[in-house]
Amino acid sequence: MLFALIAGSFVFWINGANPFEAYKEMFVGAFGDGYSLSETLVQTTPLLFTGLAVSLTLRTLLWNIGAEGQFFMGAMGATWAAQAFSNQPPWILIPLLMLSAVVAGALWGLPPAILKTRLQVNEILTTLLLNYVAIFYVNYLLYGPWKDPRYPGFPQTPRYPDAALLHQYFNTRLSMGIIIGVILAIVLYVLYKKTGWGYKIQVIGQSRKTATYAGIRVNRNIVRVLMISGAIAGLGGMLQISGLQHKLRLGGISNNYGYTGIIIAFLANGNPLAVIFVALFMGALLVGGDSLQMTMGFGKGVVHMFEGMVLFFVLAGEAFKRYKIQWIKK
Amino acid sequence: MKPYVKLQRITKRFPGVLALDNVDFDVLPGEIHALLGENGAGKTVLTNILSGRYQLDEGELSIKGNKVNALKWSARDALEQGIGMIYQDFMLVEEHTVLENIALADLSIPFFPDYEKIYNTITELGIKYQLEIDPNAKIWQLSVGEKQRVEIIKALMHETKVLIMDEPTAVLTPQESDDLFKIVKKLAMEGTSIIFISHKLPEVFSICDRITVLRKGKHIGTVNVTDTNEKELAKMMVGREVFLKTNKAEYTPGPPVIELIGISALSDRKTPALNKLSITVNQGEIFGLAGVSGNGQKELAEVITGLRPSTDGKMVINGKDISENTPRKAIREGVGHIPDDRIGMGVVPDLGMPKSMVLKNYREERFSFKGIFLKNEAIINYTKKLIEKFNIKTSGIESPVKLLSGGNLQKVIIAREISESPSALVAVHPTQGLDVGATEFVRDSLEKQRIDGAAILLISEDLEELLAVSDRIGVIYEGEIVDVSLTKDTNIEALGLLMTGGKIAAV
Incomplete structure (x- = not known):
C-alpha cells in the first residue's frame, strides 16, 4: 500500500506536481464534502455489485470474468422491461425491472456454467468472451431497434418512464442502489457463514474431490453459483440505469465495473463485508482521480496511469503478504 | 562375465x-x-x-x-x-x-x-x-x-x-x-x-x-x-514374519450387505478396470481384498461408494438395487468410506476440524435448522466430543486439518465415518503410512464395527494385515476376483502367488 502511494507520487512528480498536493486533492475530491462523498458512493454502487458477483464465484474457486457482460445484460434486461411495461405504476415496474435484469444476468452466466460442468471448458475464457457478445449486442440494439427516434444521431434509448426510475436522495445522484448493495453483502455474508449452502460452497471451493466424496452435487452447485453471480452483476446493471443513467446509452453503462469487480473480490479475499470497503476505496480512487483532472489539470492518461499503478502495487503487496522478508547473512 | x-x-x-x-x-x-x-x-x-x-x-x-x-x-x-x-x-x-x-x-x-x-x-x-x-x-x-x-x-x-x-x-x-x-x-x-x-x-x-x-x-x-x-x-x-493376530470375536456372518454381481467399470484412462466382477460382503465380517495395486481395487471402492459409475452389472446394498449409484445414495444406504487419499478426499484440508467432521451429516436436524441454517454451536460440541472419544491430538479445533499428523488425520476420518454406525464400510489402505500405535487404533476400530454388525471391505496391499484382521480374503487380479477363501484356509504364499497372476494349483 505504501509502495503504491510512493509509486503514485512518482507519477505525479514526473508530471510536475507536488505529490502531497495531489493526494490531498484526491482525498478532498472523494470525501471532502457532501457532494463529493455522494459521488464516491455513486461510483461505489456498481462496483459493490460486480465485486460481490465475483466474490461469490471466488469462493468456489471459479473466476467469473464475465461480470462486465452480465452487468450489460442486466441493464439491457431492465431496459426491455421498462419499454415493455412502461405504463405500470412504480411498485410493479421497479420489481419487474429488477427481475428482468436478474434473469438476464443469470442467463448470461448459464452457458459458461454448462460448458464448465459438461465439457470442462475453462470458465475464465467463456465468461470473458461472452462479455464482448453482450457489449456488442447492446451496441447493436442502441444503433438499431432501440435507438431513440428523437435523437437519431445518438446511440441511446429514450429516457425510462418516470415510474421506472429510482428516487435520488438529497439532491444528489445517489439512489437506493447503494443500500441494496450493502444489504446484499450482509445477506451473502450470513449465507456463507451460517447456512448449509455456504458450507457446501466452501467445501467445493476447497476440494472438489472431498465435496464429491461427501455427496455434494458439485456440478449442480457450480451452475447455481455462476448463475447467481450473473444475477448479482445483472442487478447492478439495472440499478446503474434506473438509479443513475435513466436511459441505456453507449459509454454510460459501465466504466469497466465488471473488471474492477474482479480486483475488488480478489482484494477482499471473497469476503462480502470486505467487498463493501474495497469497493468504497475503488470508488474513491475513481472520483478522486476525476477531481485531479479538474483541479490539477492532469490529463486523463496520467490519472489512469496512477490508478493502474496503485492497483498493481496493492495486488503485488497481496502476494508478498504471504511471505516474510528475511535477511540472510552471507 | x-x-x-x-x-x-x-x-x-x-x-x-x-x-x-x-x-x-x-x-x-x-x-x-x-x-x-x-x-x-x-x-x-x-x-x-x-x-x-x-x-x-x-x-x-x-x-x-x-x-x-x-x-x-x-x-x-x-x-x-x-x-x-x-x-x-x-x-x-x-x-x-x-x-x-x-x-x-x-x-x-x-x-x-x-x-x-x-x-x-x-x-x-x-x-x-x-x-x-x-x-x-x-x-x-x-x-x-x-x-x-x-x-x-x-x-x-x-x-x-x-x-x-x-x-x-x-x-x-x-x-x-x-x-x-x-x-x-x-x-x-x-x-x-x-x-x-x-x-x-x-x-x-x-x-x-x-x-x-x-x-x-x-x-x-x-x-x-x-x-x-x-x-x-x-x-x-x-516374507514370512511372525505377526500378531488381533483378538477377534468369533466369525458369525449375517446376511449379505454389499452384493456386486458382474460389475464392470472403466479406469480414469477409460480402459477396462473391473471385468464382470462379483463379490459379496456379509454383515459382521471383514472381507479383505488382496491384490497388487492397479488391478482394480481403487475402481471397486469407487463403484461401491458411488464415485465411479459402473458400466455393467448389478449392485445391491442392504437388499436395495443401487446399480445407478451416486455418492449421495451410498451415504444414504449407510456406506462409510475411508478413502486412500486422506488429505485430498477425506477432509477439507484448509478448514478447521468441525467442517470436516460434519461433512456428510450437516443436513441433519441436529446440525441445522431445516437444513438451511447451521447450528454452529452444536457442530463444535459434536466435534469436541469426537476429539475426546477418539483421542485426536490437535493444536486447536479450528486450525486447518492438513496440519494434523497422518495418524490424527486418519482418526478424524474414521471418527466421522463410524460415528454414524454405517451398515457397510469400505476402507482403502487404512493403515498405510501410519505408525504402530495408529495402525493398532485403526484395526481396533474396524474390529469394533465388525462386532457391531457392519459389513467391512478392507482393501490393502499389506498381506499380513489382511491375514490378521479379515474373516475372508479375496484376491483381485486384472479386475476380477480370482479367489475367495476363509482366512484360516489360506496363507501368505498362496495369496502372493494369486495376486501376481499365478495359479493356486502351483502351491
Missing part, C-alpha cells in the same frame, strides 16, 4: 524412512534382470538412484569395473554411461509429434534439430526392432503401447547399455505385452542389459535371466530363473 553396473552397500534415507538398507545389485551385459518386490520395497528408489534421479546416502557404484563418485552420480552421468529409464508415467509432451519428442532426447538439443536425420533413425530402428510408429503422429493420438515404443526409441537414441523399465506391462494389454517382450529379448540379445521391474511372476519367468528380490528396503536375494520357482519367489517377496 564382468557386470556392466555394480552397486554395493547402497543406503538411501528419506525423512523418517529407510528406503534402501545396505543393498547390493549388479547387472551383467545383455541380461534381463528382474527386480521384484511389494510396493514400498525399494525397487523404484533403487532404479532412480541408478538413473541419477536420486542421490544415494552411502554405498559404492562402479561402471564396467571402474569405481565412480557414487555420491555425485547425476542424471546426466547416467545418460552418458548409457543408462536409460522408462518411467511408469511416460515423460512425453502430449501436444508434440513423435519426431519432436524423440529429438528432445538428444542431450545437446541443437537450435535447429536435424529432423530428417532423426526421422531416418526412427524408421531404421522401427524396422530393426519392429517398433513401428508414425514419426509425425502426435503423442496424444497414440495408444499406451505406442507411447511406450516412443520411450524405447528415445532410450535407443542414446546407445543405451542399460535400460530400466518400471512396470512396463502394468499399462499394457496382453497382446501389447507380448510385443514388448519380443523387443526386450531382441535388445538383450544385442548386448543391452534390461532391468525389468514387475509384480507379475509369470512374465518374469517367461523373459528374465536373473531375479533380485527386495523387501522393505532390504536385499533378500538374487537368483537365476532356472534355479527357482514361483512359490519360492512369492515367499521371498512377502
